Amino acid sequence: MNILICPDSFKDAVSAQQAANAMARGVKRAAPTATTHLCPMADGGEGSLDALIAATNAECRHLTVQDALGRPRQASWGWLSEQRTAFIELAEASGLQHLTAQQRDALHTTTYGVGELLLAALDAGATKALLFLGGSATNDAGAGMLQALGAKLLDQNGAPLPPGGAALEQLAILDLSTLDPRLSKLSVEAAVDVDNPLLGDRGASAVFGPQKGASTEDVATLDRALGHFADLSAQVLGRDDRALSGAGAAGGMGFAAHCFLNATLTPGIEIIMQQAKLPSLLPGIDLVMTGEGRLDGQSLSGKTPIGIARAAQRQGKPVIVLAGSLGDGWEACLEEGVTAAFALADGPMTLEDALPRTAELLAARCESITRLWLARQTE
The missing domain is CATH 3.90.1510.10 (Glycerate kinase, domain 2)
Structure with missing residues (x-):
């Protein structure tokens, strides 16, 4: 099982590298033998x-x-x-x-x-x-x-x-x-x-x-x-x-x-994917995981998860997006190569409560998604 982990940063919480590390930890808890490829991303902004x-x-x-x-x-x-x-x-x-x-x-x-x-x-x-x-x-x-x-x-x-x-x-x-x-x-x-x-x-x-x-x-x-x-x-x-x-x-x-x-x-x-040679990594990948602080209709204008989803879609690879929150119009992202999207919160919580737990929540969601993916593979 080869998983490409390529998140953006989660503003005021974790850097893209820290997010990728947390996501990989979650994957490994569910699938210790999985191969994870970490490729921190950004869309031209901070990070x-x-x-x-x-x-x-x-x-x-x-x-x-x-x-x-x-x-x-x-x-x-x-x-x-x-x-x-x-x-x-x-x-x-x-x-x-x-x-x-x-x-x-x-x-x-x-x-x-x-x-x-x-x-x-x-x-x-x-x-x-x-x-x-x-x-x-x-x-x-x-x-x-x-x-x-x-x-x-x-x-x-x-x-x-x-x-x-x-x-x-x-x-x-x-x-x-x-x-x-x-x-x-x-x-x-x-x-x-x-x-x-x-x-x-x-x-x-x-x-x-x-x-x-x-x-x-x-x-x-x-x-x-x-x-x-x-x-x-x-x-x-x-x-x-x-x-x-x-x-x-x-x-x-x-x-x-x-x-x-x-x-x-x-x-x-597009620039960062090219420099990171992300398209060349995709052929051997089974699943792509990405994410950022918020996914909504505005994400279509060039945000990281959508750029990655479009690149993955061209090679027929499924893409899971993890977001701090799902805002108005996020469903339009499903037409751009996003297979599924999940918010991080595991219950009602304020932003102040959520920010310190971002790495923990990313790992937990990735563990659950990986377990679901493994169950699907055994059907």
Whole structure:
């Protein structure tokens, strides 16, 4: 019996690696002789760097950069020397998880630290960068990143813009001539887990701004500021990509990555599955187990369990999803290769009670599922 165990992290509870370990323990309790293949996954958000380093044995490097509020922070990034490829997770520098609820400030947070990580990759000799955009605390459309990479964003008096998306409303000059010239030889693939455009009711500010501390008035300010930035960008670049699917990812970083780094925007789970060579593992597998904190209708937009289920479906492999909760519309996942899905809770419990028990509950569910699977095989 060969089981592929490839969960995402369960937010605020266990990492993807810890989840995989717990699931394997449950399988082994039911089937000690089973062969388990552990392949921690992510979809481009927080934890993507860890998943990639685990999958590829890349070197984990560290750099002190500015966080979303401009404070020093030691961020990690991955370096795959033989491929001259850098793995950069936006959340390492500008992640929402590094701020308290009171510190969240969508008007002024910056992606400057992401630019600093890209500079470190260029200094290392990178010819390719995989940029993971989930989990941001920012809404500056990548303006801070551009400033770190050498671009000049100036107001009408010729002064550099201060950090944050709100300042973009004062942008008068966008000078890209001073961008680091090494960027022209850097191939960038940006991982996104949403398909939102830059602006409007489905845009970065309206949909994601509130969770980053934006009030209703702030959302209007930010959408207006990002719209002005898109106008000037179109003038400079000769094309307008504000409506691009994924442009609104990470507070508009999808827009900046595509427009200024010539990045292709790809679902994060697809990139990580490719790097981890997950499709090549599937032919010899009897059962796939995956999971994450919540499974619902929104999971179809590119979340880990659905990416894995679609890949497994192409090879005729059954997929079990374990989720902290099953939300509205989760049944649609059954049409995308999910064989069955189960919530972790073994009785009524609050989230506060459930989080510390996540590993225990994952092991228990996997033990039960494995026992059921073995019983089916003996019929």
